[in-house]
Amino acid sequence: MRRRSAPGSLRRALAAAAGALLAGAGGLVLLALACGRPVSAADGALLAPGERAAILALGPWPPEPPHDARNPASGRPDGVALGEALFHSARLSPTGLRCASCHEPWRHFADGRAVAQGVAAGARNTPSLLDVATHRHYGWDGARDDLGAQSLRPLDDPREMPATPAQLAAFVRADAATSARYARVFGAAPGPDDACVRRDVGLALAAYVETLASPRTPFDDWRDRLVATGGATPTPAFPAAAVRGLRLFAGRAGCAACHAGAAFSDDATHVSLLRSPAAPGIPDDAHPGGPANALRTPGLRDVAATAPYLHDGSADRLCDAVRPHAADPDRPAPSLTAGERGDIVAFLRALSAARDDAGERGCDG
Numbered sequence: 001m002r003r004r005s006a007p008g009s010l011r012r013a014l015a016a017a018a019g020a021l022l023a024g025a026g027g028l029v030l031l032a033l034a035c036g037r038p039v040s041a042a043d044g045a046l047l048a049p050g051e052r053a054a055i056l057a058l059g060p061w062p063p064e065p066p067h068d069a070r071n072p073a074s075g076r077p078d079g080v081a082l083g084e085a086l087f088h089s090a091r092l093s094p095t096g097l098r099c100a101s102c103h104e105p106w107r108h109f110a111d112g113r114a115v116a117q118g119v120a121a122g123a124r125n126t127p128s129l130l131d132v133a134t135h136r137h138y139g140w141d142g143a144r145d146d147l148g149a150q151s152l153r154p155l156d157d158p159r160e161m162p163a164t165p166a167q168l169a170a171f172v173r174a175d176a177a178t179s180a181r182y183a184r185v186f187g188a189a190p191g192p193d194d195a196c197v198r199r200d201v202g203l204a205l206a207a208y209v210e211t212l213a214s215p216r217t218p219f220d221d222w223r224d225r226l227v228a229t230g231g232a233t234p235t236p237a238f239p240a241a242a243v244r245g246l247r248l249f250a251g252r253a254g255c256a257a258c259h260a261g262a263a264f265s266d267d268a269t270h271v272s273l274l275r276s277p278a279a280p281g282i283p284d285d286a287h288p289g290g291p292a293n294a295l296r297t298p299g300l301r302d303v304a305a306t307a308p309y310l311h312d313g314s315a316d317r318l319c320d321a322v323r324p325h326a327a328d329p330d331r332p333a334p335s336l337t338a339g340e341r342g343d344i345v346a347f348l349r350a351l352s353a354a355r356d357d358a359g360e361r362g363c364d365g
């Protein structure tokens with residue numbers, strides 16, 4: 001539309017400039033119009049209109065605060081506080097393990113291990129809980145579509161922090177502070193029905209974990225400047241390598257086909273290519289009724305802080321995680337050089353809140 005409204009002389013000048021750029025850059029760079037002005041070469045990123053749209057689709061951030069109308073504890077300060085207390089309680093399970101034993105707040109709600117370690121070793125990596133409110137399918141396999149039920153899953157898993165409904169309900173009834181909070185949030189003291197008390201514990205836990213959100217990042221600042229000014233220059237926090245990585249991510253590398261939208265996930269399952277020896281049970285039993293190894297696309301915000309990566313924790317570094325790992329029926333896996341993967345990693349690091357460590361730089365083969 002903007003192209004059509006440009007006066008003829010400007011159009012001709014643009015066509016000439018675009019031709020020169022095409023000749024000089026092997027056809028990869030197209031000249032774009034921003035707010036009626038050509039994006040200047042000094043802006044570092046010469047974005048074609050389609051490319052610009054693909055990048056803008058990765059925001060804005062943060063989203064609206066969550067509110068689940070089906071959950072009476074959701075969005076209420078006392079409901080969230082009850083959930084937070086339960087999340088940190090060592091008495092939820094007779095094992096003494098807490099949700100926070102694996103989802104450690106200071107580790108961005110992950111645990112730094114390849115696979116989870118509860119009462120026994122599990123087969124999957126502990127995902128961060130940040131931004132769970134942005135999805136509707138939970139777990140690596142996306143098999144559950146209810147955050148309350150997902151939050152109770154570790155209590156059912158004999159390898160994690162098992163507790164029977166009777167044990168869980170007995171704790172809620174007997175602990176004075178917990179039962180008083182429960183009564184305020186759900187309108188009545190915990191009753192005799194263990195299953196109801198257990199369900200409400202799941203709702204309170206969900207009300208808490210849905211508030212865990214990742215902060216804005218250098219990428220978000222860069223993207224918002226692109227919206228405001230039509231061009232965005234690299235910055236120390238979003239360097240030229242991150243701009244190149246972003247353009248690959250949203251373009252030729254095909255990452256944004258699955259890692260889509262502001263939370264960098266399409267919330268759908270894809271067949272993982274991983275056949276790693278790192279964990280038993282690979283290929284994963286994955287999504288019930290789905291093909292073997294069907295896994296939900298994880299979000300990528302804050303990902304630089306939550307190594308090791310992938311469902312079996314088999315990638316220690318982002319450089320390894322960004323090798324082809326999921327089948328896209330619409331296109332073959334792109335071949336990326338070590339330099340290109342390094343650029344993508346620079347982008348992913350800038351998709352995480354500022355960190356003071358040096359972190360991984362570049363990919364070496």
Ligand code: HEC
Pocket residue numbers: 087097098099100101102103116117118119122124125126127128129132137138139140141147150151152154155159160161205209
């Ligand atoms: C032993 C370690 C461990 C403990 C303890 C644990 N989790 Fe998890 N959590 C995991 C693992 C592993 C997964 C991935 C599960 C899967 O894919 O099957 C997960 C997944 C989740 C998810 C889904 C995240 C997503 O992005 O889809 C939520 C929500 C969650 N846990 C909440 C909790 C709550 C609430 C508790 C306490 C009741 C808890 N977890 C206790 C290891 C743990």
Ligand code: HEC
Pocket residue numbers: 249253254255256257258259269270271272273274295296297298299300303306308309310311312318321322325326327328329344
């Ligand atoms: C066809 C869909 C699809 C495409 C395309 C895709 N991914 Fe993924 N991505 C996934 C799935 C599914 C997983 C989980 C795979 C597993 O754990 O086995 C994943 C996992 C990841 C992880 C690990 C996240 C974590 O928390 O452990 C990173 C990093 C990642 N992808 C980045 C990328 C990048 C960069 C690209 C482009 C080069 C890309 N992905 C292309 C679907 C996709």
